[in-house]
Amino acid sequence: MPIHHRWNFNIDRFLNPFVPPPPWKYVPYPVSYWFGYRKTKPADTGNLMPIFWAFLGVFGAIAMIEAVSKHVASFAPHHVPNIVGSFGAAAVLEFYAIESPLAQPRNAIMGQVLAAVIGCGVGKLFLLSDNFEEIKWLGGALACASATAVMALTKTVHPPAGATALLAVVDSTLIQVGWFLIPVMLLGCTLMLGAALLINNLERRFPVYWWTPEDLRQPNSLFRRRHSKKKAPEAAADETKPEEGSERYVSDLEAATDKEAETEDAKHAADIIIKPGHVIVPEHVYLTQEEQQYLETLCKRL
Incomplete structure (x- = not known):
């Protein structure tokens, strides 16, 4: 077996000792319930009700992000669009595939923010060229690939974030937004997470975990x-x-x-x-x- 087939890197081995365990069991249950904490196993809801709640959640979250974007005074001077296209894919994950690791808060927020940073950085780098319009397709590919690698290394893989990194380079509107895209994505992710905590906890449970499914009080992985x-x-x-x-x-x-x-x-x-x-x-x-x-x-x- 080639030696590189045995290479492994687990960032949680270095981060988890500094991450405190979730405090939800010490918080009043009527409060911690809306943050995904359950004392008993959630009841089965069939397959039709999750579709119904996903419809309401996606509609409400996307509409809320668009409405808020219209009323943020600093968005217009920075040419911020009503919504970044990658939020559509993120909404599907956070309101329907809510048990997927890709939909948990660590991935949904950190993945998008990291992708925005990488996309903006690559976009600024390629803008230094006089032939930007002719080579921006290459920058988009580099941004998407780099964001994927960083998310994989940091255990924050969130597929919609790949679109965020790509759009930050190839979309003419987001190119004008520049570094301001980072707080835009952070605001949108926070609003969507708030809506997900409300809608998904009415009859289901979200999130399954906030940082990791491992017990942070134990030094070893499950x-x-x-x-x-x-x-x-x-x-x-x-x-x-x-x-x-x-x-x-x-x-x-x-x-x-x-x-x-x-x-x-x-x-x-x-x-x-x-x-x-x-x-x-x-x-x-x-x-x-x-x-x-x-x-x-x-x-x-x-």
């Missing part, structure tokens, strides 16, 4: 790997022939018990086990960060 216990054939052969009286000798009963345990381990070697408090995944199974977060989210809901 995510575990099942390590294989393969032995060399020679070693296995030696162990099957222990000499009585030696330190390696075990009784027939103990040997049978060990064999039964090994058989059970082999039977479940390919299983993904989700238990309250931790997730066990076979070592040979590859999971993306989003898939790991989703499994940890399911673990927290048990």
Whole structure:
């Protein structure tokens, strides 16, 4: 296996020790309820009611962002549009796919802000060229790719943010907005999050977590790997022939018990086990960060 296939980077290993655990259990329940905290598992709502609430949520959030944008005095001098197109995709995530890791507050806000910073930076860089109109397509590609890489490294992947970075370079209106796009995106994300907390918590639960599905009070992740216990054939052969009286000798009963345990381990070697408090995944199974977060989210809901 090439050495770069074993490279891994987990930013939470460095950030989580400084992130305090959520305070919702210490806040009065009528308040913490609207921030996604539940004492019991939420009831099933079927598949029609989520569609109904998603319709109301998307409509309300988009309309609210547009209405607020019209009444912010500083928006007109900076040529800010009523709404940035990427908020449409963000609304679908935050009001329908509300259990997806991509829709949680860390991703929805930080992903958009990071993408806005990168998009504006790349746009300003390419504007230094006299042939900007001819090469801005290349800047858009660079901005989108860079935003994706940064979001992946920071565990803030939010697909609509890729559109934000792209539009910041190729959209003529947003090019005029410049660095002012960052507070514009921050305001829009905050308004949408406020609407999501209200609409999504009427009959469902949002967010599933604010920063991470891991227990921030524990130093280790909920995510575990099942390590294989393969032995060399020679070693296995030696162990099957222990000499009585030696330190390696075990009784027939103990040997049978060990064999039964090994058989059970082999039977479940390919299983993904989700238990309250931790997730066990076979070592040979590859999971993306989003898939790991989703499994940890399911673990927290048990």
